[in-house]
Amino acid sequence: MKQVSTNQHAWVIVAASFFSLFLNAGLCYAAGVLHVRLVETYPQNVYSVAWLGSILVSLTALAGPVASLVINLYDCRTCAVLAGILGFIGFVGSYFAPNLPSLFVTYALIVGLGLGLSNTSSVVILGYYFKEDTSVAAGITVTGGGLGMFVYPVLTDFLLETYGLRGTFLILGGVVFQSCVCGMLMRPSEFEHSRREMFLSGQNRRQLVIHAISGGDYTQCCSILTNIPFLLLVFSYFTVSLATSSLYLYLPDYFVQRGASLQTASFSLSVSGIGSIVSRLTTGFAANDPRIGSILLLAGMTGLIGVLALFINLFSVTSAGQLSYGFLLGLYTGGLWVVSGPSALSLLGVERLATGFGLLMLSIGLGYLVGPPLAGLVFQASNQHSSLFLFCAAMCFTATVCTFLTAVAGSGSDKLVKDSMSQKQTDIDVDVVCNDVDASFHLENGFCVDVDKPHFVPEEEKLVLEKT
Known part of the structure; x- marks a missing residue:
C-alpha cells in the first residue's frame, strides 16, 4: 500500500x-x-x-x-x-x-x-x-x-x-x-x-x-469491529450527536419562552456560526500539537457542551446572554467535526480509514435522527425545558467518559498504527526501486518479482535493493 x-x-x-x-x-x-x-x-x-x-x-x-x-x-x-x-x-x-x-x-x-x-x-x-x-x-x-x-x-x-x-x-x-x-x-x-x-x-x-x-479482507473488517478504542469513539459521537441535535432544535423555542423575540432567538443560532468558524480553525491547529491530540480535545469539548446545557438558565435572562450562549455553543460544537477524521485515522490507520469513518458518520446520523424525537419525549413527560437540557447534558458527559476511555485504551493502538505506517512507507521506497528495474516488477518477500511471470531478479540487480 x-x-x-x-x-x-x-x-x-x-x-x-x-x-x-x-x-x-x-x-x-x-x-x-x-x-x-x-x-x-x-x-x-x-x-x-x-x-x-x-x-x-x-x-x-x-x-x-x-x-x-x-x-x-x-x-x-x-x-x-x-x-x-x-x-x-x-x-x-x-x-x-x-x-x-x-x-x-x-x-x-x-x-x-x-x-x-x-x-x-x-x-x-x-x-x-x-x-x-x-x-x-x-x-x-x-x-x-x-x-x-x-x-x-x-x-x-x-x-x-x-x-x-x-x-x-x-x-x-x-x-x-x-x-x-x-x-x-x-x-x-x-x-x-x-x-x-x-x-x-x-x-x-x-x-x-x-x-x-x-x-480489505475479512481480517481487516473484523479488526475494525473489534477495535475497542474505535468503538468507544463511535459511541461517543453517537451520544454527543443526540445532545447537539436536540440543543439546536429546541434552543430558539426555549429563548422565546423566556421572553426573547423570535428574531433574537433566531439570531443566536446565526451567532453560533461565528463561533463555529473560529472553533474549526483553532481546533485544527490545537489538535496538531502532539501534547494535546484530537481525542483529548474531543473529550474536553463534549464536557464543555454538557456544562453549557446545565447552566443555560444563566444565559437566558438577557439578549446579550442569549447571543453569548449561541456563540459558545458554536465554539464548542464546531470543533467536533474537525477532530473526527484525525481521531479515526490515529486509531485505525490509513488503510481502514474510509470504512471506519463511514461507520463513524453512520453513528452521527443515527444520533441526529433519534435525538430530537427522544428529547421531545423527555420534554413531553415533564413539560419542562430543564428536563430536556438535563438529558442533553447527560448525553454529553457520557460522550466525555467514552472519549477519555478511548484515549486511555487507544494509546497502544496508536503506536501500532504509526509503526505499521512507517513499515509500509519503507516497503514503498523499496518497491519504487523494483519499478526502476522493470515497470512490471514489484516487491515480494524481499525480492523484485515480475507480476506477469514471477521469478527472482539477477544477483547484480538485487544489490540495488540492498543499497536502498
Whole structure:
C-alpha cells in the first residue's frame, strides 16, 4: 500500500475539500428556511414536511457507509463527483415533483445522499494526502461548512422571495452541481491507485463485495469491529450527536419562552456560526500539537457542551446572554467535526480509514435522527425545558467518559498504527526501486518479482535493493 507525503497538490486537495463542504455541507443550514416555504406549500401535511428536513440532514451522516463503499471500490474523486451529480438530479427532480411524496425521493433521499457522499469524501481524502498535519488540514477544510452557515440561509431566503420554491430548487441544483469541479481536483493518491490495482487484480465477485464493504479482507473488517478504542469513539459521537441535535432544535423555542423575540432567538443560532468558524480553525491547529491530540480535545469539548446545557438558565435572562450562549455553543460544537477524521485515522490507520469513518458518520446520523424525537419525549413527560437540557447534558458527559476511555485504551493502538505506517512507507521506497528495474516488477518477500511471470531478479540487480 502506498501513501504519499505532503506535497504541493495536497493543498489543492484542501482547497477542493473546503469548497466541496461549502457547497454541500453548508446547504444543511438552509433546510430550515426551505422548511418554512414547504409548510406554506403543503399546510395540510405539516408533520410529513417536518420529516423531509429531518431525513435530509440525517442522510448527510447516515450515507457514510455508502460513501465508504464508493471510496473503497474507486476513489474519493469518484465519490465527490457522484455527490455533485446526485445533488443536481435531486434538486432538478424536486423542481418537477408533482406532490409531497415525490419530494421524499428527490429532495430528502437523493439530495441527502449526495450531501453525505460529499462530506465523507472531503474528509477521508485528507488522511490519504497528509501524514502529519491532518488536523490542520481538517480544520481549514471543515471551515467551508461553517462558512456555508452564513451564505446558504441568506441566499436561499433571497431565492425563495425572488423565484419561488420551484425556482429555488432549480438554482440550488445548479449551485451544488459545481461541486463536481471540486471533485475533479481531488486527484487519487498513490495509496488509492495502489489499493485499487491490488484488489481488482484476479478477484472474483465475492472478494470484490468484501473489499467494497470493508476496504480489505475479512481480517481487516473484523479488526475494525473489534477495535475497542474505535468503538468507544463511535459511541461517543453517537451520544454527543443526540445532545447537539436536540440543543439546536429546541434552543430558539426555549429563548422565546423566556421572553426573547423570535428574531433574537433566531439570531443566536446565526451567532453560533461565528463561533463555529473560529472553533474549526483553532481546533485544527490545537489538535496538531502532539501534547494535546484530537481525542483529548474531543473529550474536553463534549464536557464543555454538557456544562453549557446545565447552566443555560444563566444565559437566558438577557439578549446579550442569549447571543453569548449561541456563540459558545458554536465554539464548542464546531470543533467536533474537525477532530473526527484525525481521531479515526490515529486509531485505525490509513488503510481502514474510509470504512471506519463511514461507520463513524453512520453513528452521527443515527444520533441526529433519534435525538430530537427522544428529547421531545423527555420534554413531553415533564413539560419542562430543564428536563430536556438535563438529558442533553447527560448525553454529553457520557460522550466525555467514552472519549477519555478511548484515549486511555487507544494509546497502544496508536503506536501500532504509526509503526505499521512507517513499515509500509519503507516497503514503498523499496518497491519504487523494483519499478526502476522493470515497470512490471514489484516487491515480494524481499525480492523484485515480475507480476506477469514471477521469478527472482539477477544477483547484480538485487544489490540495488540492498543499497536502498
